[in-house]
Amino acid sequence: MLEKMMENHKILIAIPIILALLSLVLIGFNGLEQGVDLKGGSQAELQLLGSVTPSELEDTLDAKLNTNNIKVTNNGNNKVTVELENNINSSTFTSAINGKAKVISYNEIGPILSEEAMGQIYIAMIFAFLFMAITVFIVFREPVPSVAIILAALCDILIALGGMSIFKIPLSIASVGALLMLIGYSVDTDILLTTRLLKRREGTVEGRAKNAMYTGLTMSFAAIAAMGILYVVTKILMPEATTLSNISAVLVIGLIGDILSTWLMNLGILKTYIDWRQSKKQEKYNVGSSSSKSKSSKSDEGKSKLSFKDKLKRKTEVEDDEVMTKIQEELDKIDNMDESSDNIPKSEKSSNKKSNKKQKNKGNKRKAKKQKGKGGK
Incomplete structure (x- = not known):
């Protein structure tokens, strides 16, 4: 399998790039849902009273509050979390629930705080990529592998955002933390692959890539299994832990994208770069060998000329000796x-x-x- 991948490495580079572009198109048409902590609004945690169900509470709030996108999440043990798109004061909200639930906590997030949070997220992402690029370039001192690692991490982020758009995972401070963690996972596997191919010299390129793939895929599948178990546990046993479930879902999607971007795109770029570097060395070797051959031929011609002169001189001396005899x-x-x-x-x-x-x-x-x-x- 790896041999076929190495033979068609230039074609495989396009697969993660196409997925990243499709994710951008999907985000543009489908949009990306934002959490209350980023877009602003109201968030309340309630204890349901009697036999009231979450759907009944949602219908009641929808009828009495003049707001859009009311989201009620069941946390188990008759506890729910209500998210409102608009800012509504606590007294209005308490009267709207009409004794069907008890308010445990109520928070209002204004537009100023949400804009500030988004600004901090952008700064965090920019600095993450910046310091990652500087670190990678210092380690390898070559532009092509450094750009390949950064491009792989960017594809991982775009694929993860596309998955969030499909599965309606809101972009919140928690999910942004998962994206930052995903950058770390991506750089880890990419540096592993780049170090094995460029820094080590034993064996063939295919053999070193195979060893790196075994190690990298073991790490990725272990992380996917751990995050998958966390997602299942939080959804079934701890439904109120939406933050953990969102983080685990984002990481599972991003790690699947990381497998594609690392072992298809990054490996293909490095294989192309290694072949180009070897061809350059071969050209220099051929030029050097041809110049050395020309120098040796000139020296041989000089030796042949000298030997001809010596022969002529000896011949004349022999002829003179015969004449004198x-x-x-x-x-x-x-x-x-x-x-x-x-x-x-x-x-x-x-x-x-x-x-x-x-x-x-x-x-x-x-x-x-x-x-x-x-x-x-």
Whole structure:
């Protein structure tokens, strides 16, 4: 399976990006529900009296209060939480319930407080991504892996927000905390993968990715199982703990998105980056080897030229030796002729002497030329 993923890594990069874009479109059309602590309004915790049900209480409040989006949540043990979109004072609300429930707590959140909370959330998200980017860049000192890790975390957040829009999970201070936790989970698995692929050198890229996947998926599935159990327990046994159920639901959706963004997109980006870096090294190696080969060929040509000169020099020396040997033989013949010159007439002697002098002069000239040539060399 991993081998096929590594072969098609460029195609797999697009899957988490498409999911993140679809989440943006879904949020734009479907909207994202906000909790009372962010959008403002009233929130009350009530103890139901007698046999009143949460649905009956909701109908009563809807009829007597001029407000929209009344939400009644059953907390168990005849306790409910009522959220109102508008700010209504406590006396008006108490008269509206008409003795069907007892008010345990009542809070009004104005628009100023809600705007301030949203501003703090934006600042928290911006600083989380900023410090994450700085930390990742300091660790790896390479822009491509750093951008890949940040992009994976951003896809996780968008996928989680899209899931919140589908399942009507309100955006509240608690769910924002879950999103911040999700950034930590995402960076953890992404740094694990990046460290295994770029920092370690043993084995192949596929082998290191396989080991990182085993470790990362074990961490992710363990976290998904823990958050899933928390969600089931809070929904069945503790329905009043809506904060815990919202946090666990957001984390389950985000961790599923993190598996896709880490092991499809981030792994694909890193594999492409490693292949590009290896190709650059191979090009440099090829250029260096070609230049060294040209230098060696030039040195071989120089050696061949030098050897040719040496051969020519040796050849001329051998030829000169042969010529001098012949001259010496001729001189020996002339000496033998001088010894027998007593039986030759004077006229012949004089002619022989002249010829002998000419041959000696020629031999002396050749010796002088040879000595000059050796001295010049």
